[in-house]
Amino acid sequence: MTAKASIAADGPSEPKGRGRATKALSHNLNGQRLGRKGRDTRERILAATNELLAGPVDVEISLSAVARQASLGMTSLYNYFSDLTELLLAVLEPVMATAEADYVGLLRTRWSEEELGEKALAFVTAYHGFWVKHSRLLHLRNNMADRQNERMMLHRVHAAQPVMRLLVDQMDGGSEEAGSPVFSMGTALMTGLERVVTVTTDMALQNILHSPHPLARTHLLRAEARLMELGIRDYRAMLRDTRA
Incomplete structure (x- = not known):
């Protein structure tokens, strides 16, 4: 099982x-x-x-x-x-209390254009590390949320919201309204990130796919970091042009 x-x-x-x-x-x-x-x-x-x-x-x-x-x-x-x-x-309460130190805090300082790729990869790696430490508990939460357990759905959303908000800030969209294109991009980036770490920390799935090799996980994390970098760059440029 x-x-x-x-x-x-x-x-x-x-x-x-x-x-x-x-x-x-x-x-x-x-x-x-x-x-x-x-x-x-x-x-x-x-x-x-x-x-x-x-x-x-x-x-x-x-x-x-x-x-x-x-x-x-x-x-x-x-x-x-x-x-x-x-x-x-x-059980989740003390675990989520460590999120700020483990990964959320990495988003609080604006990433410069020069270090954007490096910072995105560091953040994705840290988020993955958090999931590795608490994998079974987080998988249980998400599985219960997928089964329409309302309290777990709310917990999952509330845990993701700070990251989505800070990704919007990284895209220079701090003044944008919820539901705007930049907020949608922040949501999409966070959704993709969670899905990638879910897949890479699900050992049963990895064994079924016959791809438990650490290098495959590294490639996925690097791909997600690259998408995050490109999304942030794109929306910074878009918002800069809009406000010019």
Whole structure:
């Protein structure tokens, strides 16, 4: 079973209140304030989830599997997480907190024309490295989003938005409105980037395609970086001419 096929339906997938994850840090789902034991139990559940994510890809990621890994009963686990989505969102929270240092920050300084190709490749490589570190978790999120899990869809979009906004800034389109051609280009570049790293970090797909060779991944990353470079150059020139 692949990572994508190992998602189990452990409860409802309808959207929940966005404040629940924050509340869970101080209260369980029964509204009881978490003491030291409760906080330790919650951290134990998160640690067990991370252990499963780091393990063999044919091991199912489900609430029942997490409960077994944490040596807890399902009733105890449901005191902290109502379904698999809520649990994975809690695991994603500290992961996404590292995005700024791992790759987003590379976009915050305007890339000069002379170093545009080099900077684009460095950014694409860093984004790929982030996916390598958290591959199974990010693949699970995207697979659940593709299955119309609204909370995972929102997480995926919110994670991409800072990159799209900063790509627009790199194209000198900071004052442009959302929905404009430059915003569409930023969206297209981010969509292509995510798709490339999804393919290059999906080992099951690589094995099916008989192309697990690292050099093939390098070529794809360089191709994506080149497209990013050309897109930024093109829109810088276009906007410069428009504003002249």
